Amino acid sequence: QLQLQESGPGLVKPSETLSLTCTVSGGSITIASHYWGWIRQPPGKGLEWIGSIYYSGNTYYNASLKSRVTISVDTSKDQFSLELSSVTAADTAVYFCVRQVEYSLGYRAHIIDHWGQGTLVTVSS
C-alpha cells in the first residue's frame, strides 16, 4: 500500500527558505505517468496546488509561486522535496505531498489519488 510521509521543520523564520521532504513507501517513485506534488492549505482555508515533478525531473509549478518554488526528486531514495524561498506569514499552512496520476488523451488530467497526512509549517520569528 502506497504511503507518503512529509518531513521537515515546523517553524520557519520570515524571509528564510521552507524545505520539506516527502518519502514514498510501498511503491516506486519511477512509475510511468505518475507525478509527485505538493499542495498546501492555510489554516481554515482551501487547497492550493504548488507544483509537481516527474521522476525524470520534468516539473510543473503554480504560476503564482513559480519564482519562489523548487521541487526536486531523488529516485535513489524514493523521495521528492519542496523548497519555498523568501517566506512570509502568508506561507503558513499545512503542506501535503501527493501523487498525481497523469492522463493525456486529447485532454489532460492529473488525478491526485494519494495524499500524505500533511505537516503544519508556521512562518514566524
Added chain:
Amino acid sequence: QSVLTQPPSASGTPGQRVTISCSGSTSNIGSNPVNWYQQLPGTAPKLLIYSNNQRPSGVPDRFSGSKSGSSASLAISGLQSEDEADYYCAAWGDSPNGVVFGGGTKVTVL
C-alpha cells in the same frame, strides 16, 4: 481567489439530496475532466470522483459527478451524517499548466 468557483456552503437533512456546483472556464473544466475531493475534519483530502463521474473503489454510489461545458457538479444522495465535510473540485488548467482547485464547499448535515 480560487480559479474554480464553488458555493462556500451547502446543507441538507439526512436522506436528502445535496448538489454542489463548480464553475470554471474553457482552459480548465471546458477542456479537461473534473475530479472531486472530500476532506473530513482534521484529515487529508481523499479522492471522491475522478474523470467527471468515476468513483474510486470504496466510494459509495451515493456520490455522483457530472460535467457540462465549463461547469461540473457533485451530487450526494441519501445524505448521511458522515458526509459532513469540505468538498473540493479540481481540474488541470491548460494556461498556465497546473492543477486548479475550487475554493471548497462545506456540507452540513442538519
